[in-house]
Amino acid sequence: MLSTVKNISVIYDPINESKTFSSGDxxxxxxxxxxxxxxxxxxLSIKAKGKAQVRWTEKHGKTTTTYHAKEKYFSMKQFIIQEQKGQGSDHQTLVTGQSGQAYCNVVAPGCHVYPFTFQIPPQEMPNSFKGSVGKVIYILEARLSRSMRIDSTAVTEFNFVSRPNINSIPGILSPQHGTKDKKMTFFTSGTVAMDINIERMGYYQGEGLKVFAAIQNNSSREIKPKYLLYKKHSFFARGKRRLNTIDVLKEEGEPISPSTNQNVTKVLHIPPDIGVSILNCSILKxxxxxxxxxxxxxxxxxxxxFPVVILPAAQAPGQGELPPPYPGFGVDSFGNPNQPSWSSSPSVPQHPGASQYPGASQYPGASQFPGGQQYPGAPVFPSAPVFPTAPQFPATTTSGTSAPPPSYGSVYPSLFDYEQKS
Structure with a gap:
């Protein structure tokens, strides 16, 4: 038997080359x-909605438990055609569509097109994402209802990218620094040590992440510096956490011979298609x-x-951009005893007037970074520090470790009750 509704579909018009939408678009x-x-x-209706959901199962003995959670961001519905009983003749009800055109609810054979327009709510929402047991999706859903018939539906997803706001993430502009030394035992003797610096926490998709390292090899073996960028997907439901760790980028440096001190600079090219960080969703990260x-x-x-925050490469107009690194930041800063540690690094104020950088003016609406270029909504940085030449490592080094860089749990304590060592 031939179906009356042969096909129903939803098509949207892209507003940029990347086919992405943001809040307020x-x-x-x-x-x-x-x-x-x-x-x-x-x-005949069209609905736009955004939501996040996670779902997985675990076996505990003979019992299978399902963990499920959902977070809703918005849901908007428009009726193109809607039955209004008691108006007009039978089957001749005229209803005004979104475009201002009047549509009849008795439709002739053939192909019919109905336009629509929504404004995405101007609020903060997480980026589109799909993981192993969770996702953040934004969809358009059309539904055609007839009497005594199953509804005909069509669904299409659109890609949502939040507008990056660097001032909303504490410490995203601060340089990161860490040291580590280790005494060798058993088959390797001596000590090795490294002093690592990176320019900041936040990077855009496709940007170069520069790593500065001062490495001391006082061991009996040749050593090699290695670099790994990886991502963590965390899903939360009913007090449980599911964690997936995925390697994104692996690189290695040149070997360093025994009894050698060496300064090394390595640039890691962040893939342009890497998923951006999601830190503003309560059920997944x-x-x-x-x-x-x-x-x-x-x-x-x-x-x-080091924690790294990946921001979307498409920079929306009017949003602040990441500033250039401090002038002179590089290998000359390695080994500086006054290099700020994680516990003492200044954090970026979240709101105007919230706090001040040491030696900086009060957080304004628009300010200048060194070099004179303006970044609307960005804080004023103090004058660039001048770092002394890196001192030579002593002939012998006692084993010890400086304060490690902070975890995401320390930066976002309210969001990471389930943080575990990884």
Whole structure:
């Protein structure tokens, strides 16, 4: 038997080359309905909605438990055709569509197109994302209802990217620094040490992440610096956490001979298609880490981890951009005893007038970074520090470790009750 509704589909019009939408954008499109014969429509509607959800199962003995959670961001519905009983003749109700055109609920055979427009709510929402047991999705759903018939539906997803606001993430502009030294035992003797600096916490998709390292090899073996950028997907439901760790980028440096001190600079090119960080969703998180470690034969590898925030490459007009690194920041700063540690690094104020950088003016609405270029909504940085030449490592080094860089749990304590060591 030939179906009356041969096809129903939803198409939206892209507003940029990347086919992405952000908060406050308008999304326009069309519902296309193809009919085989005359059809009386009770209602034809289009809905735009955004939500996050996670779902997974675990076995505990003979019992299987399902963990599920959902977070809703918005839901908006428009009726293109809607039955209004008691008005007009039977099957001749005229209803005004979104475009101002009047549509009849008795529709002739053929293909019919109905335009629509929504404005995405101007609020903070997480980026589109799909993981192993969770996702953040934004969809357009068309629904055609008829009397005594199953509804005909069509769904299409659109890609949502939040407008990056660097002032909302504490410490995103602060340089990161960590040190590690280790005494070798068993098959390797002596000590190794490293002093690592990176320019900041936040980077855009496709940007270069520069790592500055001062490495001391006072061991009996050749060692090799290695770099690993990886992402952590965390899903939360009913007090439980599911964690997936995925390597994104692996690189290694040149070998360093025994009894050698060496300054090394390595640029890691962040993939342009890497998923951005999601830190503003209560049921899932997308985090990134940079792990710098020394590959020591026949010994455990000393390592330092830094949190990294990946921002979308498409910079919306009017939003602040990441500033250039401090002038003179580089290998000359290695080994500086006054280099700020994680516990003493200044954090970026979140709101105007919230706090001050040491030696800086009060947080203004628009300010200048060194070099005179303006970044609206950005804080004023103090004068660039002048770092002394890196001192030579002593002939012998006692084992010890400086304060490690902070975890995402320390930066966002209210969001990471389930943080575990990884």
């Amino acid at each position: 308008y999304i326009s499109g069309r519902i296309s309905v193809e009919l085989a014969k005359d059809c009386t429509i009770n209602s 997308v985090e990134h880490r940079l792990r710098v470690y020394l590959d020591v034969p026949y010994a455990s590898d000393p390592e330092i981890k």
